[in-house]
Amino acid sequence: MVLYFHLLALVASTMSSDSDELLKQSNDQFTAKMFQKVVKLNPGKSMVMSAFSVLSPLAQLALASEGDSHDEILRAIGLPNDTVTKQVFLDSNKELRSLSRVELKLANRVYVREGGELNPEYAAVSRDVFNSDVKNVDFAKNTEAAKEINTWVEEATNKRIKDLVSADSLNADTAVVLVNAIYFKGKWVSQFSKEDTKDRDFSVSKDKTISLPTMQQSAYFNYGESQELDAKLLEMPYEGDKSSLLIVLPNEIDGLDSLLNKLKDPAVLRKAVDSMYNAKVDVSMPKFKIETKIDLADVLKKMSIEKLFTPGQARLDKLLKESQNLFVSGATQKAYIDVNEEGAEAAAANEFGIAYLSAMIPEQLTFNADHPFVFYLMERNNILFSGVIQS
Numbered sequence: 208m209v210l211y212f213h214l215l216a217l218v219a220s221t222m223s224s225d226s227d228e229l230l231k232q233s234n235d236q237f238t239a240k241m242f243q244k245v246v247k248l249n250p251g252k253s254m255v256m257s258a259f260s261v262l263s264p265l266a267q268l269a270l271a272s273e274g275d276s277h278d279e280i281l282r283a284i285g286l287p288n289d290t291v292t293k294q295v296f297l298d299s300n301k302e303l304r305s306l307s308r309v310e311l312k313l314a315n316r317v318y319v320r321e322g323g324e325l326n327p328e329y330a331a332v333s334r335d336v337f338n339s340d341v342k343n344v345d346f347a348k349n350t351e352a353a354k355e356i357n358t359w360v361e362e363a364t365n366k367r368i369k370d371l372v373s374a375d376s377l378n379a380d381t382a383v384v385l386v387n388a389i390y391f392k393g394k395w396v397s398q399f400s401k402e403d404t405k406d407r408d409f410s411v412s413k414d415k416t417i418s419l420p421t422m423q424q425s426a427y428f429n430y431g432e433s434q435e436l437d438a439k440l441l442e443m444p445y446e447g448d449k450s451s452l453l454i455v456l457p458n459e460i461d462g463l464d465s466l467l468n469k470l471k472d473p474a475v476l477r478k479a480v481d482s483m484y485n486a487k488v489d490v491s492m493p494k495f496k497i498e499t500k501i502d503l504a505d506v507l508k509k510m511s512i513e514k515l516f517t518p519g520q521a522r523l524d525k526l527l528k529e530s531q532n533l534f535v536s537g538a539t540q541k542a543y544i545d546v547n548e549e550g551a552e553a554a555a556a557n558e559f560g561i562a563y564l565s566a567m568i569p570e571q572l573t574f575n576a577d578h579p580f581v582f583y584l585m586e587r588n589n590i591l592f593s594g595v596i597q598s
Contacts, residue, residue, distance in 0.1 A: 226298035231588045233285035233295075234259055235473035238590045243471055244506045245499075246595060254499045255544045255594035257389070257555035261503065263315070264387045264557065266292050267337055268515060268535070271329055271526040276514040283512045297336045303586075308447035309393035314363040315339035318356060318384040320346050324528040339385075346381035349374040356384060363388035364554035367543045371556045382533055383526060391584070391591065392552040393445030397426040399548035409493055410460045410578040411598055419493040421577075422548055428490070430572055431483035436469050437462060440479055441488065441574045442585075445550055450591075452551060453480070453583040454492065456576050463579040463597060470581065492576040495596055496545040503538035503557050544584070544592060553584055553592050 238258040245256050262284055269280040270289055286292045303311065315337050319325060325333065325341055333339040344352045353374040360371045367390065377384075399422040407421040429442035429451075437458050444451040455476070457466045469475055504516055514520040521534035542555035579597035583590050 226295045227302075227588070229286065229291065230262075230295050230299055234262060234589055235477070236285050237262060237283070238593055239471060239473040240510050241506060242593050243467070244509050245501055246467060248501070248506070249499065249595075251598060253495065253497050253594065253596045253598050255497045255542045255553070255555075255592055256499060256501060256540065257542050257553075257592045259589065259591045260387060260389055260555050261507075261540065261557055263296060263337060264385050265507075265512070266296055267333060267339075267385060268523065270332055271326075271523050272515070273522045273524050276520060276522040279512060279514050283507075283510055293332065293336050300336070300338055303389075307449075309391065309445055309450055312363060312365070312388070312390040314359075314386075314388040316359060316386045317341045318344045318352075318386065319527075320344065320382050323382060326525050326528050329525050337387075344384075346377045346384075347379040349377040352377050356386060360386065360388060360556055364390045364543075364556065365392070365552075367552070367554040368541050368556040371539065371541055376537055381536075382531065386556075388554075388556065389591075390554045391450070392550070393447070393450055394550040396444045396446055396448065397424065397428075398550070399424050401548050404494065404548060407491070407493075408577060413460050417598070419495075421491055421493050423489075423491045425487065425489045425571075427485055428488050429483040430486045430488050430574065431479055433475075433479040433482070435475055436466060436479055438466055438479075439574055440483055441490065441576075442480075442483060443490075450584070450586045452546065453585050454574075454576060454580055455479075455582070456574065456580040457578070460578040463581075463595070466581060467595075486572055488572045488574050490574050490576075492574075493596065494547045496547075497594060497596075498541065498543045499594075501540040501542070501557075503540045504535070507538065542592065542594075544594065546582075551584065555592065 241258040245254060265280055265284050269277055269292060286295060317333060317339050319341060321343050330341060344355060346352050353372045356372045357370055360368050403423045404420055406418045408416045409419040410416050431440040433440060439456045441454045442451050457463055508516060515535050518534045519532065523533040526533060538557060540555060540557035544551065544553040582594055584592035
């Protein structure tokens with residue numbers, strides 16, 4: 208039997224201190240690893256992904272598995288045991304729903320094949336910890352099943368993620384589909400004026416320049432300069448002051464590859480972010496809209512999650528009422544982000560930032576994002592989305 212999981216995700220939030228710290232550490236490590244893999248799969252391209260949205264379904268699958276497969280997943284997501292995993296995600300889901308003044312939609316659903324039934328203990332965990340509902344569907348009618356799942360995904364992401372599940376990925380052997388969706392839309396605390404947006408040069412490399420619609424404003428933001436990253440950092444908050452967009456801009460036009468290499472260690476980014484300070488900054492940055500499709504199964508295998516995708520080794524014995532030889536046959540993520548004068552809108556779907564400057568602060572700082580950079584959509588300390596703008 209095969210199991211196919213789908214995930215949608217977007218922006219997140221905060222929680223109680225112990226769980227918050229555990230999730231932050233887990234998310235930092237997992238995001239850094241996944242980010243490197245996805246960037247390599249998209250050479251020279253702008254991309255967006257949500258590692259945060261992958262953590263929840265992986266945790267669900269860990270709680271449904273046994274033996275080496277179970278241990279492999281927990282090692283990958285950086286959590287010590289099932290008890291801690293349940294508490295972290297229980298606290299996380301409560302806090303994610305408490306964000307104010309931004310639009311945040313969270314949804315989880317488990318699709319089980321017609322006639323199948325979740326293990327009662329797993330069903331209770333899925334409902335109480337992950338707030339998932341359960342629905343039976345006839346996967347043998349793959350076109351109708353795919354349409355039903357995709358319609359639910361579209362509704363959960365304000366119609367930003369479409370056609371997540373392909374009919375070809377479903378068949379009579381499909382036992383379960385896990386879908387996790389997060390959608391975020393926020394307005395800047397300090398919005399850009401559309402009248403100030405003009406086409407300006409963006410240096411893709413030292414030898415190539417293109418023209419992009421570029422936003423401009425002067426306002427107070429968190430700003431930093433990191434010698435370790437050889438980059439400038441800018442954090443622009445959304446209304447509610449719990450979520451923000453963090454941009455890490457290399458000092459050199461061709462400095463992206465070097466920056467990406469340094470970001471392999473999440474502690475370097477945290478050190479840079481902790482040294483940021485509030486100052487008035489002249490900001491110039493391009494508007495951007497990106498959608499990226501990721502073969503999540505391929506990425507996770509490269510992150511040492513292999514048994515989950517291997518028949519006879521996945522050991523998902525706690526998932527269904529009747530134990531069967533289940534494994535994950537495929538997993539896909541679709542991620543979307545739109546950053547403009549008003550703010551940002553983001554969604555993601557998965558099928559299955561130093562040394563402190565001196566005390567002498569210049570009267571006016573300039574942050575001109577006119578060459579490739581890295582961005583993070585943040586909820587306090589948690590990275591919800593990450594990506595690269597380079598074309």
